[in-house]
Amino acid sequence: MSDFKVKELELEGVRLITPFYREDSRGYFLKSLERDVYQGLGLSAEIYESFESYSKKNVLRGMHFQTQNPQIKLVRVIVGTIYDVILDLRKDSPTFGKWRGIELTDQNHLCLWIPAGFAHGFRVISEAAIVSYQCIGKYLSDCDSGIKYNDPNIAIDWGAGEPIVSEKDNRLQSFEEFIRKYQCI
DSSP states (O other): OOEEEEEEETTTTTTEEEEEEEEEETTTEOOOOOOHHHHTTTTTOOOOEEEEEEEEBBBBEEEESSSSSSSSSEEEEEESSSEEEEEEEOOSSSTTTOEEEEEEEETOOEEEEEEEEEEEEEESSEEEEEEEEEEEEEGGGGGGEETTTOTTOOOOOOSSSSOHHHHHHHHTTHHHHHHHTOOOO
């Protein structure tokens, strides 16, 4: 039962995973994580926490990261469609400051493996979406941070229309502030 397919994306360490999936007249069965398979691919599968979010159409969450002990995330959509975006914040990475967006849906069943050192966010495209996160590493609320989703220096294309953004996310730092604060230059 390990019919996982893994595609490396252009940002080092990021993987797009097609999980084990079977459908019949009763419905479907999906396995998004198998420890031995992941470890065989060089991916840690020691989940520390698992949670999900429910969001309405045009809600934009992000771009979040943890300043100390950054988490690895495995993200999947259970219901709906999102435009998921990751931003490389690893100062020694050849793709530092580059972002990548990908559509995750309840129909394509794709899982996005996000290594430590990336900011993450998404915008809901469907009427609503339920997003599942499995995280490797402990969440540290004092180290919770982010970068403005609409920072012109990053220029993420979130699609047309005005997104619904929390007050907290609207107050996040700019990419330039992040670079200065964490000495990324």
